Amino acid sequence: MFQEQKKIIGGRRLRLPEIVKMLGSLSSSRRTFFCLDALDECAAADQAKILISLREIIKMSRATRVFITGRPHIAGEVENHLPGGAAVISISPRRDEIIHYVRRKLAEDSTSHEMDKGLEAEIMRKLPETVSEM
Numbered sequence: 001m002f003q004e005q006k007k008i009i010g011g012r013r014l015r016l017p018e019i020v021k022m023l024g025s026l027s028s029s030r031r032t033f034f035c036l037d038a039l040d041e042c043a044a045a046d047q048a049k050i051l052i053s054l055r056e057i058i059k060m061s062r063a064t065r066v067f068i069t070g071r072p073h074i075a076g077e078v079e080n081h082l083p084g085g086a087a088v089i090s091i092s093p094r095r096d097e098i099i100h101y102v103r104r105k106l107a108e109d110s111t112s113h114e115m116d117k118g119l120e121a122e123i124m125r126k127l128p129e130t131v132s133e134m
Helices: 002-008 016-028 044-060 072-081 095-108 117-133
Strands: 033-036 065-068
Touching (some): 044 072
Parallel strands (some): 033 065
16 A cells, blocks of 8 residues: 555655555554554654554544553653553563573673673672663
């Protein structure tokens, strides 16, 4: 459908309103899922454009479902742009999961001989606390 639309408009890039209309049309005929990972890593202006576009697509197709991941600070933005249609689920790793992951990564390190035990102990002490804050 994307390629067909490009032919219709003379090969130029599709603009956001055209993409929204196309996706709304596509999703209106069948249940559709949109997955957006790391929305918090987009520029704030782009986050708003994406969420507004998703709201428009959802209006065109009530069967559309959206799954968005991001750090906790974007939850309010998502709820503002998708009112009544957003369920925010907070997921955070447990300390023991972080420690297990870091140990596994250190064991896989091909240059582990370059790290002394003191540095490894400091990493194992500080990193789980720092990561859990993210």
